[in-house]
Amino acid sequence: VEADDVKKLRALVKDPKSFVKFRGFKLCGGFHPDFSLVWGTGDNAVEIHVCFGCHELKAFRKGVEVYCDIPNGTYDELKKLLQKYRK
Numbered sequence: 001v002e003a004d005d006v007k008k009l010r011a012l013v014k015d016p017k018s019f020v021k022f023r024g025f026k027l028c029g030g031f032h033p034d035f036s037l038v039w040g041t042g043d044n045a046v047e048i049h050v051c052f053g054c055h056e057l058k059a060f061r062k063g064v065e066v067y068c069d070i071p072n073g074t075y076d077e078l079k080k081l082l083q084k085y086r087k
Helices: 003-014 070-084
Strands: 035-039 046-051 058-062 062-069
Touching: 003 035, 003 070
Parallel strands: none
Antiparallel strands: 035 046, 046 058, 058 062
16 A cells, blocks of 8 residues: 555544444445455554445454444545555
């Protein structure tokens, strides 16, 4: 991932306004992440799974799991940043 994109992604996922409380399961077939973003290593690693189909995100760190929805503005930014890395 390009350094500029890493900077933008980090700022986006650190902003509490980028995500909203999980509103419930969608009828799209369940959470199926398109991307996994990882910062750090070992016990300090933060792993974030992004599902563009459900507009949802799961974040994991030290045995804690956070599940939230991605509002449209954040969704558009994430999609724009990550689409070029899709294989």
